Amino acid sequence: MSLKIRKGVPLIDQHDRNGMWGGKFGGNYIPETLKKPIDDLEKLFSKLRKDKKFIEERDYYFKNYVGSPTPFIRLDNLTDYLGGAQVWAKVVSENPGTAHKIYSCIVHCLIAKRSGKRYVCTDTGAGMQGKNLAMVAKKFGLKCKIFMGIRDIERQQKNVIVMKKYGAEVVPVTSGSQTLVDAVSECMRYWVANCDSVHMVIGSTVGPCIFVKISGYSTSQISRELKVQLFEEFGKIPSKLKLLNCVGGGSSAYGFWSEFIDYDKNQIELIGVEAGGSKKSKLHAAPLSNNSKLGILHGAKAYCIQDSDGQIGETESLSSGLDYPSVSPLHCFLKDTGRARYTSATDEEALNAYKLVSEMENISPSLEPSHAFATAISLAPKLSKDTVICVDSCGHSLKDSEIIKSKLGFYTE
Amino acid sequence: MKSEIQIAFENCKNENRPALLTYTVASDPNKKKSLQILNSIAKHADLVEIGFPHSTPVGDGGQIQTSSNRSIKNGFKMRDVFRIVKNFKKLYKTKPVILMGYYNMIYQYGESKFVSDCKKSGVSGIICVDLAWPENKQFAKKCKKKSLNFIQLLSPTTTKDRMKKIIKDSHDMIYYISMLSTTGGKLKVSPKRILENYKKIKRLNPKKNVVIGFGITNKTIKSLKTADGLVVGSMLCKTITDSLRMRQNPVTKLDKVVYNLKNKIL
Numbered sequence: 001m002s003l004k005i006r007k008g009v010p011l012i013d014q015h016d017r018n019g020m021w022g023g024k025f026g027g028n029y030i031p032e033t034l035k036k037p038i039d040d041l042e043k044l045f046s047k048l049r050k051d052k053k054f055i056e057e058r059d060y061y062f063k064n065y066v067g068s069p070t071p072f073i074r075l076d077n078l079t080d081y082l083g084g085a086q087v088w089a090k091v092v093s094e095n096p097g098t099a100h101k102i103y104s105c106i107v108h109c110l111i112a113k114r115s116g117k118r119y120v121c122t123d124t125g126a127g128m129q130g131k132n133l134a135m136v137a138k139k140f141g142l143k144c145k146i147f148m149g150i151r152d153i154e155r156q157q158k159n160v161i162v163m164k165k166y167g168a169e170v171v172p173v174t175s176g177s178q179t180l181v182d183a184v185s186e187c188m189r190y191w192v193a194n195c196d197s198v199h200m201v202i203g204s205t206v207g208p209c210i211f212v213k214i215s216g217y218s219t220s221q222i223s224r225e226l227k228v229q230l231f232e233e234f235g236k237i238p239s240k241l242k243l244l245n246c247v248g249g250g251s252s253a254y255g256f257w258s259e260f261i262d263y264d265k266n267q268i269e270l271i272g273v274e275a276g277g278s279k280k281s282k283l284h285a286a287p288l289s290n291n292s293k294l295g296i297l298h299g300a301k302a303y304c305i306q307d308s309d310g311q312i313g314e315t316e317s318l319s320s321g322l323d324y325p326s327v328s329p330l331h332c333f334l335k336d337t338g339r340a341r342y343t344s345a346t347d348e349e350a351l352n353a354y355k356l357v358s359e360m361e362n363i364s365p366s367l368e369p370s371h372a373f374a375t376a377i378s379l380a381p382k383l384s385k386d387t388v389i390c391v392d393s394c395g396h397s398l399k400d401s402e403i404i405k406s407k408l409g410f411y412t413e
Numbered sequence: 414m415k416s417e418i419q420i421a422f423e424n425c426k427n428e429n430r431p432a433l434l435t436y437t438v439a440s441d442p443n444k445k446k447s448l449q450i451l452n453s454i455a456k457h458a459d460l461v462e463i464g465f466p467h468s469t470p471v472g473d474g475g476q477i478q479t480s481s482n483r484s485i486k487n488g489f490k491m492r493d494v495f496r497i498v499k500n501f502k503k504l505y506k507t508k509p510v511i512l513m514g515y516y517n518m519i520y521q522y523g524e525s526k527f528v529s530d531c532k533k534s535g536v537s538g539i540i541c542v543d544l545a546w547p548e549n550k551q552f553a554k555k556c557k558k559k560s561l562n563f564i565q566l567l568s569p570t571t572t573k574d575r576m577k578k579i580i581k582d583s584h585d586m587i588y589y590i591s592m593l594s595t596t597g598g599k600l601k602v603s604p605k606r607i608l609e610n611y612k613k614i615k616r617l618n619p620k621k622n623v624v625i626g627f628g629i630t631n632k633t634i635k636s637l638k639t640a641d642g643l644v645v646g647s648m649l650c651k652t653i654t655d656s657l658r659m660r661q662n663p664v665t666k667l668d669k670v671v672y673n674l675k676n677k678i679l
Binding site: 029 | 467473474482491515516517518520521542543545546548568571590594
């Protein structure tokens with residue numbers, strides 16, 4: 001199969017019978033025990049997507065609970081300061097969950113209810129996924145278990161407190177690097193042992209094919225809103241538009257881009273920004289921009305940081321939410337087809353971007369979207385004034401207040 | 414020609430007992446010791462499974478994770494597993510060796526090179542935890558071509574229709590996962606229920622050698638002795654961990670544990 005994007009079909013549906021995009025990325029590399037639950041989930045999801053009542057319910061919660069649409073604003077001061085392209089932000093973090101994770105948590109909980117399951121479990125890195133699932137699960141009357149590496153529990157305490165407040169059980173993961181990658185493994189193990197009663201939620205567009213699809217289906221709301229907002233602001237889709245998004249697993253980036261993939265890349269450029277880690281360190285969490293090899297992790301084939309033997313490699317990033325050795329098969333596909341390009345920003349660049357943006361503007365991006373802002377800041381001065389750069393500010397910085405305080409000496413919300 | 418695996422099961426059937434399969438991790442606690450362990454437990458075991466450790470084993474519980482991490486930390490490389498098998502087979506020429514692990518390791522090694530190195534070193538069968546049917550069809554064919562057994566897994570969630578298809582594509586041996594669990598979980602299903610499911614598989618094709626694994630220890634093994642074979646893994650990994658902690662020799666410890674396991678099913 002050639003690596004080509006089909007027009008008019010959502011990217012999440014462009015996989016083959018084996019659940020692979022371009023015959024190369026994704027798939028279902030899972031233990032036998034999970035075949036049936038995944039098969040059931042695939043059937044249920046494809047039925048629900050055509051179910052008017054389900055869609056109505058989804059839209060009801062997106063509107064009345066998330067508060068759709070989230071703001072799309074021009075960052076005037078930053079634009080003037082940089083003196084080049086106009087810089088805009090889609091402030092997705094302006095929702096009760098303060099991150100884009102709220103979309104897939106709602107959709108997953110609606111699915112769990114339809115499947116008759118009363119328990120949900122998930123992995124979390126920065127704690128945004130955990131916090132949102134805890135919040136939504138409580139709303140829907142579902143019991144919730146969150147797997148989180150103890151290193152992340154330490155550095156993202158604020159979110160842990162919120163998860164517990166919503167009644168979720170936070171399970172500390174002590175294996176391996178004690179970060180997101182191990183949290184996902186432990187969550188999958190828990191599902192293997194409890195798949196008859198528990199609905200598993202994966203925090204991003206990673207994992208077996210169906211989880212990539214559900215996550216991407218949910219976050220697509222972001223670009224549906226943005227498309228309308230672009231028409232409202234400009235009367236048309238701008239002729240020079242750049243959509244910048246941080247990429248860890250890649251769920252917010254996919255959701256931010258999905259409506260725009262069919263456009264010509266000369267009109268709408270899609271730029272993914274991975275976590276480059278500390279300037280002083282060789283470690284990173286950026287498999288796409290470092291040309292990592294294809295590998296299999298958590299049920300999917302994708303570019304993955306690993307050694308020559310296939311052992312998953314160590315990653316490093318100040319932002320827990322981007323600290324993952326692999327990436328969504330959707331982004332591998334977008335990279336290899338040339339539709340999107342990927343770069344990385346270092347911890348230091350992200351911190352500086354956070355500082356500049358939060359000082360100049362009335363928004364406060366977390367360290368994850370600060371990576372995308374870092375790239376926007378370096379790009380904007382080189383571009384013409386009629387170029388529109390839009391950054392997805394997909395998470396709020398409050399969860400990072402301790403890290404920011406320790407690195408910059410201060411934190412103001 | 415009959416495979417070593419088939420012959421091993423037939424020998425056990427002639428003695429009217431199930432085959433005992435052990436699982437230990439290559440290079441755990443180190444290269445030398447893991448070979449010594451194999452050489453010693455193979456006196457009692459009918460088939461030996463050797464795991465090639467992976468850093469993110471999603472199907473394994475704490476005991477096998479600990480063993481895997483220990484092995485990787487001690488510098489395990491894929492080529493080591495073939496060296497261990499080669500040396501083991503010098504002593505046990507006809508004892509079947511089954512390699513078990515995760516697909517990324519095989520993928521990075523190269524499927525064809527992996528199969529050919531299996532053949533060269535004397536491996537008889539392969540279990541790949543995260544390459545289920547039908548994804549494993551091609552690789553299973555590749556194995557069969559080189560007269561290596563690709564061992565299909567079945568679980569309590571496998572539907573009957575699916576079971577039929579998988580059994581059709583299986584070779585001499587099938588691995589039945591006793592319950593919904595990662596390895597090393599406490600047996601949460603009654604042996605009676607497990608054996609009922611086991612019999613369902615046997616009814617679909619009585620000729621296949623069906624082994625039961627997951628949750629099998631010295632406490633539970635006897636209750637399942639009517640099966641064709643029983644796999645003990647996590648308990649052995651735990652024994653290694655415990656003996657290291659207590660500064661005992663894991664080789665003699667494991668020898669004893671496996672000897673006792675065998676006695677329970679005679």
